[in-house]
Amino acid sequence: DQQVKQNSPSLSVQEGRISILNCDYTNSMFDYFLWYKKYPAEGPTFLISISSIKDKNEDGRFTVFLNKSAKHLSLHIVPSQPGDSAVYFCAASVGNQFYFGTGTSLTVIP
Amino acid sequence: DAEITQSPRHKITETGRQVTLACHQTWNHNNMFWYRQDLGHGLRLIHYSYGVHDTNKGEVSDGYSVSRSNTEDLPLTLESAASSQTSVYFCASSESALQETQYFGPGTRLLVL
Numbered sequence: 001d002q003q004v005k006q007n008s009p010s011l012s013v014q015e016g017r018i019s020i021l022n023c024d025y026t027n028s029m030f031d032y033f034l035w036y037k038k039y040p041a042e043g044p045t046f047l048i049s050i051s052s053i054k055d056k057n058e059d060g061r062f063t064v065f066l067n068k069s070a071k072h073l074s075l076h077i078v079p080s081q082p083g084d085s086a087v088y089f090c091a092a093s094v095g096n097q098f099y100f101g102t103g104t105s106l107t108v109i110p
Numbered sequence: 111d112a113e114i115t116q117s118p119r120h121k122i123t124e125t126g127r128q129v130t131l132a133c134h135q136t137w138n139h140n141n142m143f144w145y146r147q148d149l150g151h152g153l154r155l156i157h158y159s160y161g162v163h164d165t166n167k168g169e170v171s172d173g174y175s176v177s178r179s180n181t182e183d184l185p186l187t188l189e190s191a192a193s194s195q196t197s198v199y200f201c202a203s204s205e206s207a208l209q210e211t212q213y214f215g216p217g218t219r220l221l222v223l
Contacts, residue, residue: 043214
């Protein structure tokens with residue numbers, strides 16, 4: 001059973017606008033959440049993370065929001081750039097075990 | 111620079127053959143992981159290791175094995191390759207502490223005919 005879900009397989013956004021990628025999880029024991037970015041023929045690369053004791057973490061154009069009561073995680077990219085076009089995976093961990101969503105393919109249109 | 115590498119990057123094999131995929135990291139990380147990526151499933155954990163001589167089964171371990179004889183390497187063996195094991199395989203490593211990020215290798219694309 002999928003413990004981490006990304007219900008939108010794809011998303012298209014105009015350059016300069018905000019991209020919002022969503023992720024839901026079922027296990028309330030998860031205490032660390034991450035977003036990874038993946039380009040074709042490459043491994044996933046770490047983008048941003050958030051601990052369960054926080055509800056927001058920012059790094060430049062990227063902000064991750066955590067709503068523990070809703071078991072929901074989102075990644076905001078502002079402003080979106082064509083180089084952000086990639087597949088984005090959310091992940092959640094408990095201990096040293098990580099669980100990944102199925103990914104959302106983001107296309108930023110110039 | 112420290113890194114994590116996988117070899118081969120592409121492999122074609124036949125059903126029933128034994129295949130070994132290599133993973134090597136130079137970060138001196140204790141934790142190493144193998145995942146497979148399939149359409150509609152995201153990344154699924156196959157096996158993982160928390161240190162030398164330690165190995166554990168993940169979500170989709172059937173038909174796979176690993177061994178950890180040193181810190182740097184965690185080879186993944188498909189004992190008798192099946193067409194259902196056609197996939198992209200990623201190795202990852204992380205520090206031992208909790209809430210540490212996993213760092214991924216570039217992946218191995220395996221085709222089982």
